[in-house]
Amino acid sequence: KQEVTQIPAALSVPEGENLVLNCSFTDSAIYNLQWFRQDPGKGLTSLLLIQSSQREQTSGRLNASLDKSSGRSTLYIAASQPGDSATYLCAADPFFGNEKLTFGTGTRLTIIP
Amino acid sequence: NAGVTQTPKFQVLKTGQSMTLQCAQDMNHEYMSWYRQDPGMGLRLIHYSVGAGITDQGEVPNGYNVSRSTTEDFPLRLLSAAPSQTSVYFCASTQGREQYFGPGTRLTVT
Numbered sequence: 001k002q003e004v005t006q007i008p009a010a011l012s013v014p015e016g017e018n019l020v021l022n023c024s025f026t027d028s029a030i031y032n033l034q035w036f037r038q039d040p041g042k043g044l045t046s047l048l049l050i051q052s053s054q055r056e057q058t059s060g061r062l063n064a065s066l067d068k069s070s071g072r073s074t075l076y077i078a079a080s081q082p083g084d085s086a087t088y089l090c091a092a093d094p095f096f097g098n099e100k101l102t103f104g105t106g107t108r109l110t111i112i113p
Numbered sequence: 114n115a116g117v118t119q120t121p122k123f124q125v126l127k128t129g130q131s132m133t134l135q136c137a138q139d140m141n142h143e144y145m146s147w148y149r150q151d152p153g154m155g156l157r158l159i160h161y162s163v164g165a166g167i168t169d170q171g172e173v174p175n176g177y178n179v180s181r182s183t184t185e186d187f188p189l190r191l192l193s194a195a196p197s198q199t200s201v202y203f204c205a206s207t208q209g210r211e212q213y214f215g216p217g218t219r220l221t222v223t
Contacts, residue, residue, distance in 0.1 A: 004155070034212070036214075041217075042216060042217070043117075043203055043214035043215055043216045043217055044156075044203065044205075044214040045214070046212050046213075049210055049212075089155065089156070091156075099144035099145070099146045099161045099162070099163060099205075099207055100146070100158060100161055100171065101146075101148075101156070101158065102158075102172075103148075103155040103156040103157070104155055105153060105154060105155040106155060
């Protein structure tokens with residue numbers, strides 16, 4: 001059974017700093033790995049999706065990497081802003097389709113102005 | 114496009130009552146899923162569907178039923194509510210790399 005872990009559960013950093021969020025998974029037989037953002041009381045917004053054949057994906061100030069052999073993914077946020085404050089979740093998908101995701105418990109990020 | 118809509122936003126049930134959480138999408142996505150989110154446990158898959166007429170169980174299906182009679186709708190039925198089903202429920206639809214989540218339904222069972 002796939003297990004996805006995110007450490008730390010919470011992180012506070014001053015505005016402007018670069019930061020890295022970590023995600024680890026136990027079963028390397030994944031089709032893709034996604035990173036989501038969740039604002040309080042809201043649904044999830046997909047940020048980046050990395051297919052198993054890829055090593056990284058970039059969108060603006062966000063860069064996500066995937067190392068299947070070690071069971072790790074990271075989300076790098078450059079030049080953090082207060083608007084980046086949210087909970088970030090990673091999820092592993094065993095098949096094409098994204099309908100059966102296994103989620104981590106998330107990292108609650110606070111950017112201090 | 115409205116994306117993924119869920120109703121109701123909030124609901125309080127008494128133990129033993131039944132209800133249906135509604136989910137609809139207007140993007141013609143084939144795949145839809147239901148998740149529950151509990152504090153400290155992340156999101157867990159309840160049921161999913163890969164197309165109209167096709168459903169399957171996820172990680173925590175007990176106490177829930179689903180059906181998919183149309184591409185647009187994927188309702189989740191609680192047969193006999195229990196306090197352990199107090200949670201926030203999210204519906205998702207996906208097609209290829211596109212994935213959208215609804216805003217959630219916060220359910221409390223007393």
